[in-house]
Amino acid sequence: MAEEIKAAENAAGNFIENFIREDIAEGGAYEGKKVHTRFPPEPNGYLHIGHAKAICIDFGMAEKFNGICNLRMDDTNPTKEDVEYIDAIKEDIKWLGFNWDNRFYFASDYFEQMYEFAVELIKKGLAYVCELTPEEMRANRGDLTTPAVSPYRDRPVEESLELFERMKNGEFDEGKMTLRAKIDLASGNFNMRDPVIYRINKIAHHRTGNEWCIYPMYDFAHPIEDAVEGITHSLCTLEFEAHRPLYDWVIANITVPAKPRQIEFARLGINHTVMSKRKLRQLVEDGYVSGWDDPRMPTLCGLRRRGYTPASIRNFCEKIGVSKTNSVVEYSFLEHCLRDDLNNNAKRVMCVLNPIKLVITNYPAEKTETFEVENNPNKPEDGNRTITFSREVFIESEDFLEEKVKGYNRFYPGNEVRLKSAYVVKCTGCKKDENGNVTEVYAEYDPATRGGDTPDGRKVRGTVHWVDANNYLHAEVRLYDNLFTDPEPDTGDKNFIDYINPDSLKILTNCKIEKSVEGAVMPMNYQFMRLGYFCIDKDSTPQALIFNRSVSLKDGFKKK
Numbered sequence: 001m002a003e004e005i006k007a008a009e010n011a012a013g014n015f016i017e018n019f020i021r022e023d024i025a026e027g028g029a030y031e032g033k034k035v036h037t038r039f040p041p042e043p044n045g046y047l048h049i050g051h052a053k054a055i056c057i058d059f060g061m062a063e064k065f066n067g068i069c070n071l072r073m074d075d076t077n078p079t080k081e082d083v084e085y086i087d088a089i090k091e092d093i094k095w096l097g098f099n100w101d102n103r104f105y106f107a108s109d110y111f112e113q114m115y116e117f118a119v120e121l122i123k124k125g126l127a128y129v130c131e132l133t134p135e136e137m138r139a140n141r142g143d144l145t146t147p148a149v150s151p152y153r154d155r156p157v158e159e160s161l162e163l164f165e166r167m168k169n170g171e172f173d174e175g176k177m178t179l180r181a182k183i184d185l186a187s188g189n190f191n192m193r194d195p196v197i198y199r200i201n202k203i204a205h206h207r208t209g210n211e212w213c214i215y216p217m218y219d220f221a222h223p224i225e226d227a228v229e230g231i232t233h234s235l236c237t238l239e240f241e242a243h244r245p246l247y248d249w250v251i252a253n254i255t256v257p258a259k260p261r262q263i264e265f266a267r268l269g270i271n272h273t274v275m276s277k278r279k280l281r282q283l284v285e286d287g288y289v290s291g292w293d294d295p296r297m298p299t300l301c302g303l304r305r306r307g308y309t310p311a312s313i314r315n316f317c318e319k320i321g322v323s324k325t326n327s328v329v330e331y332s333f334l335e336h337c338l339r340d341d342l343n344n345n346a347k348r349v350m351c352v353l354n355p356i357k358l359v360i361t362n363y364p365a366e367k368t369e370t371f372e373v374e375n376n377p378n379k380p381e382d383g384n385r386t387i388t389f390s391r392e393v394f395i396e397s398e399d400f401l402e403e404k405v406k407g408y409n410r411f412y413p414g415n416e417v418r419l420k421s422a423y424v425v426k427c428t429g430c431k432k433d434e435n436g437n438v439t440e441v442y443a444e445y446d447p448a449t450r451g452g453d454t455p456d457g458r459k460v461r462g463t464v465h466w467v468d469a470n471n472y473l474h475a476e477v478r479l480y481d482n483l484f485t486d487p488e489p490d491t492g493d494k495n496f497i498d499y500i501n502p503d504s505l506k507i508l509t510n511c512k513i514e515k516s517v518e519g520a521v522m523p524m525n526y527q528f529m530r531l532g533y534f535c536i537d538k539d540s541t542p543q544a545l546i547f548n549r550s551v552s553l554k555d556g557f558k559k560k
């Protein structure tokens, strides 16, 4: 595996990588094998940014070692699955840029083999049918100084074999019997105190229908799924660390074709949001958001609709790294990673969110000029676009004040301001309605400043964006803020619903945008100059443009 080692050496080290490298160097069970990982989502919801971390680690680690990664639906639990989610999961992983080729599996495909492995354990005297109810089992689990108890532990192998078969045939009610691994009732690790490995569950499964009424527990099923697929490294989150001895026990005691190694890493949490599928589902089902792909959701489809790019998310996952301690990453760091990408790649355009008309009184009424401006100063190869200019343009209403305020360099009577890429104009006043609201602003332009430069070198402090009022498109713009006001809405005994931010969505319906965006379709990211990064929303139509603000321009992330 010398080539694989070389491939990995180039990459920055992390502990998972080091473990894998050690395994390769040692040979043994890994001799002659490609690094083989898997991503095992439970198809009971849409993927979120936490899953993206796991995906980047599972697929990324395989990539680094020139190995392969399987996609496996972890559908051993019949109660929660939904076929709807499977396609969405595939779409999200592809979108991130990862590939499982034809290695797409369902854990439920192994039900028959799992059953056979359970029988093998019984025959070896390593599993028994227990008749304690869930309540009795809980009452008999013991504590640190007292071992657990099961009166059925020493029942003869033949009896367990017969009862297990009858369990499978549906002869017993739910909760009446379980199959337990016979390990150690006194273990300091409660997962090893004769854990249940099969339970009766009379629920139809989305793939196997009513074929089964007994289902394997995760801790028994997962190592088997891994081994059957020939996985070498089973990467999972930290909560499975205490389950690893059981994982290894299962592999050691049944006749499987491979010996996968489980390695755990920290779960990703991000502040001002929640990350469990159950909670995300609640937000959707109770109507707090418009759907799984609401742009405020931490789901991958939500982030995609918000304007996040695959590169920004992969970069984020790369930068947060892989560690052994759970931590909460700031949302602003995710935004920072998006800004980084869009700053280099998004096309610049001008859009006015809260328009007021600026009339350039000394500019000819019938005249229109065009300006060639760069699409992206950071990417000259993206070329130019044409914008038009005429006597009336829209500016942001907040870019005009009737009276000068200290530090304010934009429009107020007497002040010179640069209309970005066009002309320097001098504000001469405004018009107000009967309520005293400003309805129009007036200015005079200096024809010698075409392009925005002052040939005499005089200083013009303010530069504002604008849109030609004689040549523009109308747009709706949706501004988003944190979905939760509390940075950690689901810690302790908090009910996260209590912390939903009532101002997390603000809709502006009277925005004016330059014509160059005509015909744009998803996915399309823009920088609206001076305002932030925006993208076309999926609800947008050529007749009614809708943009989402992905992230503002100002970087709220401070390096610690």
Ligand code: ATP
Residues within 6 Å of the ligand: 039, 040, 041, 042, 043, 049, 050, 051, 053, 054, 074, 235, 236, 237, 266, 267, 268, 269, 275, 276, 277, 278
């Ligand atoms: P949730 O609590 O969100 O439902 P889960 O762990 O039940 O999460 P799965 O579908 O079982 O969701 O997860 C698939 C894989 O993604 C698992 O290997 C899991 O460890 C990993 N994963 C899930 N959430 C995170 C997270 N926040 N950070 C890192 N990895 C995660």
Ligand code: MG
Residues within 6 Å of the ligand: 042
């Ligand atoms: Mg899970």
